[in-house]
Amino acid sequence: MAQQKTQRLRLFTSTNFSFLHFCLLILTSIFLIGFDNKYQLSEKIHQKIFFLKSPFYSIINLPWDFYESLEFFYTNQQSLFNENIALKEKVQNLEFSLQQLESAKLENAQLRKTLKIYNLKNFSTIPAEIRLPININEKNKLFINKGESHEVIQGAPVINNEGLIGQVIFVGKDLSEVRPLHSSNFVINASLINGKENVFIFGNGSSLLEIPLFPIHRQINIGDIFITSGIDKIYPKGIKIGNVIEIIEERKGQFLKIIIKPFAHPQTYSTVSVIREKL
Amino acid sequence: MKKTQATMKKELQVTSFFYILAIILSHLPLLLLNNSFYHVDFLIPLFACILVLEKHVLTLFKIFLFGLLTDLLLGSTLGVYALSFLLIFTVYYFFIQFIAFKTNMQKLGLLIFITFFGVFVESLTNIEELNNLAINHLIINSLLSSLAGGFFFLIMSLKRS
Numbered sequence: 001m002a003q004q005k006t007q008r009l010r011l012f013t014s015t016n017f018s019f020l021h022f023c024l025l026i027l028t029s030i031f032l033i034g035f036d037n038k039y040q041l042s043e044k045i046h047q048k049i050f051f052l053k054s055p056f057y058s059i060i061n062l063p064w065d066f067y068e069s070l071e072f073f074y075t076n077q078q079s080l081f082n083e084n085i086a087l088k089e090k091v092q093n094l095e096f097s098l099q100q101l102e103s104a105k106l107e108n109a110q111l112r113k114t115l116k117i118y119n120l121k122n123f124s125t126i127p128a129e130i131r132l133p134i135n136i137n138e139k140n141k142l143f144i145n146k147g148e149s150h151e152v153i154q155g156a157p158v159i160n161n162e163g164l165i166g167q168v169i170f171v172g173k174d175l176s177e178v179r180p181l182h183s184s185n186f187v188i189n190a191s192l193i194n195g196k197e198n199v200f201i202f203g204n205g206s207s208l209l210e211i212p213l214f215p216i217h218r219q220i221n222i223g224d225i226f227i228t229s230g231i232d233k234i235y236p237k238g239i240k241i242g243n244v245i246e247i248i249e250e251r252k253g254q255f256l257k258i259i260i261k262p263f264a265h266p267q268t269y270s271t272v273s274v275i276r277e278k279l
Numbered sequence: 280m281k282k283t284q285a286t287m288k289k290e291l292q293v294t295s296f297f298y299i300l301a302i303i304l305s306h307l308p309l310l311l312l313n314n315s316f317y318h319v320d321f322l323i324p325l326f327a328c329i330l331v332l333e334k335h336v337l338t339l340f341k342i343f344l345f346g347l348l349t350d351l352l353l354g355s356t357l358g359v360y361a362l363s364f365l366l367i368f369t370v371y372y373f374f375i376q377f378i379a380f381k382t383n384m385q386k387l388g389l390l391i392f393i394t395f396f397g398v399f400v401e402s403l404t405n406i407e408e409l410n411n412l413a414i415n416h417l418i419i420n421s422l423l424s425s426l427a428g429g430f431f432f433l434i435m436s437l438k439r440s
Contacts, residue, residue, distance in 0.1 A: 018339065025343045026365055032358030033346075033404060042350065042357045049351070058307055133306040136353055 033261060035074075037038060054172045057143060060132045076165060100218035123236050125273035126150055128158075131175065142166060142178040143262050152176050156260055157275045163173070164228065164242035165272055176274075181241070181262050182207055190241050191229040198229050199228060201241060211258040215252065220244060226260060240264075294329055295429060301325045302352055304427075317419055322349050322389070323397035324428030326364055330371045331380070331390045334437050342368050356405060363401045367393050388430055394428045395421045 036042050039132035146152045148171050156168045158178050170177040179186055186203035201209050222246045230237025246259035301321035346361030370393055380386050398421040
């Protein structure tokens, strides 16, 4: 009996391979791929099981956390002293900038009052640290150590010192996933730094961004800087996105394809800021 | 050689261990690269290894579920790994109908071939990757994944012997 059972379960015997089953499963797989691409099914499932994955991500981060705590413990006095001096210099520079900013702010308020322009929405930032994994199956991912308990909300923009990084897509208790700016299904409304040309910029899965169809009669040059336009009411106006590095003619010269290099790369700094609207 | 239930149970444990290892390795930045062009796929060589070394009793439906589970755990498009695994299995099945792979070197050759094939299928079915697909990246990714396959093969063969 047992021998018969083993015989039936024998690996890859021709009786186990049903061509009909094979075709059905292949078709199901292809259907699932199409369905997922259209309705983003995997993202919805991912969102549901995100809380299950959070402990796994914490385990992955354990060695790094341990290394950081050891490094902190063994940091010598001299390096702390040097760091202190550098920080003091930075604070002085920032204080000077702040004074200039305060006077500009007052002037701005006065001008707004004169021109009867409504005040812009106020935003605050939540500082966060980038956590592992920075890639899954070597595809770029971005996780931060702030979540629901720190009032991070889904859809919040994430920036660093150099510009926009991405948008929060999943929020766990103490962990959130950010979709990087250059991922293939990222779209953002932007304008040139001089306020002209409102366009949609698309991530294409590489390290660059693109505007696929830019009208040829509009003026754009290599090096032009794009910033968030603020029209979408998700990203505050004026966050730097990137600069034009290539202009390619498309559709027999009717349109231009603009290639943009983002200013910020998620891995440039280990800390980022999540923007949230002030209540 | 027919497998007993005890052997099969042991093999299932070994396979599960390597599967978890492959999932963990997929979450670590091993190449330390900041672009998404090059990546080592650990799941395809592992699956190829399980096939070549006959580490586990597999049916078509199990392979399909195995692929779906991988898609869920890696957060990739549903069906990509399921389709890749099914096609890998077909290629493997086709080969073993005509050629007997007896020595470890022969099995390693087959493993490298089906890993190459698997990575090609996975890249072609992954629409996110398709925009930036270049043949040189694909070949390098396949080579890197084959190296991972060699690593799995070595360890699993040792464990077997």
